[in-house]
Each structure stands twice: as structure tokens, then as C-alpha cells.
Amino acid sequence: MVKVKHAKPESFYKVYERKLTTKKVTHYCPGCGHGVAHKLIAEIIDELGIQDRVIFLSPVGCSVFAYYYFDVGNVQCSHGMAPAVGTGIARTLENSIVISYQGDGDLAGIGMSAIIHAANRGENMAVFFINNAIYGMTGGQMAPTTLLGQKTLTTPMGRSTNRDGNPIGMCELINSLTAPVFIERVSLANPARVIKARRAFKKALFNQVERKGFSFVEVLSPCPVNWKMSPLESRKWIINKLEPVFPVQNFRDIEEKPERYERVEMSDEELLNLFKIEKEMEIKPKTKKISDQHIKIAGFGGQGVMSAGVLLANCAIMEGLNSTWLPSYGPEMRGGTANASVIISENIIGSPVVDNPNVLIAMNAPSLDTFEDQVSPGGFIIVNSSLINRKVKREDVEVLYVPASEIAKDLGLITTANIVVLGVYMVKSRVLDTETLKQVIPISIKKKHLTEVNLKALQAGIDIFKEEAGAHI
Amino acid sequence: MSESYITINDDECKGCRLCVDACPKKCIVIGSNINLIGYQYARFEQNGCNACGLCYYVCPEPGAVTVYKKDKKGSPQ
């Protein structure tokens, strides 16, 4: 009778969607250390039973596609920035186990500041730093860890101290900081070393289960192709050349969980007190069912598209819904183009980006030109017909033409056109109550003497809707 | 009597020879056939495999090698 002792870890996908030939192999070169490091991590994820809690940060470099292999939560980060991304994740998702997997170009080159500060803050993450003494993906340029005398594409005569500086020992550098709880350098040069590396990998990950803090494992890893060696020769080169410069050892292993890293959560009430904010309105319990609103309000700078977005989002929050507001504008304070994306939902909103709005409020002609095609079928468009002469071409959307700027001008303040269209939107969509906006406007408006004219503009929008609706829908 | 052994998925092997070098019992050789992804792949030849797992740990491919250990008690699996 036999039983399986070692098999492909469960934390890998069964098939990898990326590779066309077999969907079974990684994209790494034969004999590359990345696959070995991946396997150790996946095996330990299985062992600790944390697959559904892991968020794996892929870097830029050969391991950019790690997310095709690990069946866990995945984020692909911009070059060197994984520790910053991980900081945000570890702090907001308290139950997550953050793994930052980075090469030496990524971590010690372009991302040096991100890693040092994350380490210095003692963020809860396990960092696996794959040191192959070269930039692999881009074809073998010098890395911060390239050895003196080592020939690379960018150091064809060999790295020299005077010209290029000395190789940087990341473990040594991080060991000069007080916050990290675990620092070890391991090597993948032979089976015994791989087994030893596994212990360090496990410790770094277990520290995350215990939320002990920042754990750093530097992995001396072969890049046979760019070193221009066979996989076996590359192992010998690690032992003979890399290890003397980068000693394989444990630098730190703190047993006690440091107290200082417990972060204090503040309640909404405490936050309000801290900033001495008085609650001016009570948030109503959510009563109605709504369909998600993906709203784009666009116009030129100064038309109040941003503040219209903020007002909408505030109304949604006051009615117990979730809302996001995302501004987008050029460098000009006035006259440039601007748009605000607002999402209103009963559910938690994952991304504040609105690519295909189901509501477009176009305040000027360029906005209609830009966004008309992006409106999802069945959505509706409110056109500021004072400034837009043309009709909407789409036939699969509803359109309301509202001479918002003229109405606002007649009320004595042309910049209240944004409030007029909000009134129209609210009555039309029935998602939000116009009474809520009537309460929010006096609180939100900075120039209090303009409250009244804004409320009038809102009323005008509410009233005109009926006529416009009758005439144009 | 059943013994410990390994299996190698032919089409997941890139022929890097690390397992050939790692196996203390010399149970792995590189064959002459070429697999779907273009490599001469490794083959297992029983020569006293004791399921030490070293080939598994040096192999960079997640699923190429599976190690089966002889169960001393002989309980059915």
C-alpha cells in the first residue's frame, strides 16, 4: 500500500489559464528558482489552512504572472510598490494574510523606499525577496544585488564599486530597523538548503497568522538563463559566489508578539469627536430597494459637476445607502473639462470607477461627445440643452433635455445649473428623496448666503421634470 | 510487495535535470523522448526509492512530480 507524500499543492490552480500549450506549466525558464519558491509558499499555505485568507502581491519582473498560479486573493502591483499596496490591504482587511513576492530589481531597485518604510512601520506581511542578482525579465541587466565583477548586459566589464556601488544586502539593511520581527536569508542551491528555506518560509507565514508583524525572507535564487549557465551550474554558482557575499543565516526571530503594532480602531463617534464635528443630520435606516446607480456628471470646470457629485453621494449616505465619489479633472481651476463619477448602491462598492454609466448628466457639448457612447443600454442621459445644441444619437437610452443653465440664469445664479439637473435626476430616478437634498444643501454649501437660491434651483429642477418628461421621453 | 515511488507528468517537465542530480538513489534519468512543450523529460526508474521527496522540492514545476510513500502498516489507501 502506498500513500501520496508530496503532490501539487491545493493552493495552485489545477490549470493555468495563461499558457496555451498545456495549461499545466509555469512560464518560468527550466531550472528557475521562482517555481521552487512558489511551491514552498503554496505548500505552506495548504499546511496552515490559510488559502482563503491569503492576498498574494505579484510584482513586476519574471514573477509578474504569479496570479495565474496561486489560487488565492491576488493583486498585481506596479513596479516595487507591493509593500505599499500590502500596507493598505493588511490594515483594512484585518483577517488577511498578505504575501509580498518581489525580485531584486523590484524590491531593492525601483521599490527600495516602499520596502524600507513598510519594514520600518512593521506592517503585517510576509515578504519573499527573490534575489537572483540580476534583472531577469528584461534580459539580464545589473540589479542592486549584482556581485562585484559580475558581467551583465549593463555591466559588460563586470560590476565595479566605483562606477556602480557595492551589492546591497537587503537583510542587513532591514536588520538595522527595529520593527521587523523575522529576518532570514535562505538559499535554493541544493535539496538540503531548500528544506531549510522551507522552515523560514513557514515561520514568516505563521507570523502572519499570529499577526506578529513584518517578516522578511531573502531567497538566493538561480536565474540560469541570464547567468548563462545550466540549472546545475547555477546552483554551484550560488554556493561558490552568492553565498559568500550574502551569508545564509537568520538575522532576527523575535518570539514575543510586539505590543506596539496593535492598531487602535476608532468608532465613527470617536472620529466625529476627534474632529469636533457635530452631526447635523441623522442617517436614516435604509428602507427601499434600489438598482445600482453608476452616474457620470460631466462639464467644464466651474459648472459645479464635482459639488453636484458630492451632494448626490451625501444624500445617498444619509439615506443609509453606500456611495462613492471620484473626481477627474485637468489642471485648470476654471474652464478645463471635469467629471465626477458617483456610484450609489445598497451593497459594498468595490471600485469607484464608472466606465459605463447608467446615468449621464452632460453639462456641455464635449461631455456629451465624450461619454454618450459609454452609457449602458437602457440608461438615461440628462442633457443641458442650454449649452448643447445637438440631440443624442443613441436610440437605446432615455434622454431628458433640460435648459439647466437658462433656468439657473433666470434664478439669478447661472452656476446653480448643477442643482437644477440634480432635481431632475432625483425625480426621474426615484432613487433618492428630494427632501434629503433639501436638508443636505444648507449643510454642504460653503457660501451660506447662496443657500436660498440653490434651494430654488432644486425646486425648479423638480418642477421642470414633469414638463420635460411629458415633452421628450 | 509495493514500494515507494514517484510519478513524473511528462508534459510538465522542462528537462532541467535538478531531480536527476538530487535523487540520492539515482532513480531518475532523462529520457530521449521529447514532450509536448519541447523538452527531453525526466523518467523514473525504480532503484530503491524511499520517498525522501528531494526531487519534489528541487523541481521548479508545481505539478510535475508526485511522491508516493510505501505505507508500513499496509493499510489500504
Ligand SMILES: Cc1ncc(C[n+]2csc(CCOP(=O)(O)OP(=O)(O)O)c2C)c(N)n1
Ligand atoms: C516602472 C517600470 N520600470 C521598468 C520596468 C521594466 N522592468 C520590468 S521587469 C524589471 C526588472 C525585474 O527584475 P527583478 O525584480 O530582479 O525580477 P526578476 O525578473 O529577476 O524575477 C524591469 C526593470 C517596468 N516594467 N516598469
Ligand code: SF4
Ligand atoms: S529569466 Fe531568470 S528569473 Fe526569469 S524565469 Fe528565467 S530563469 Fe527565472
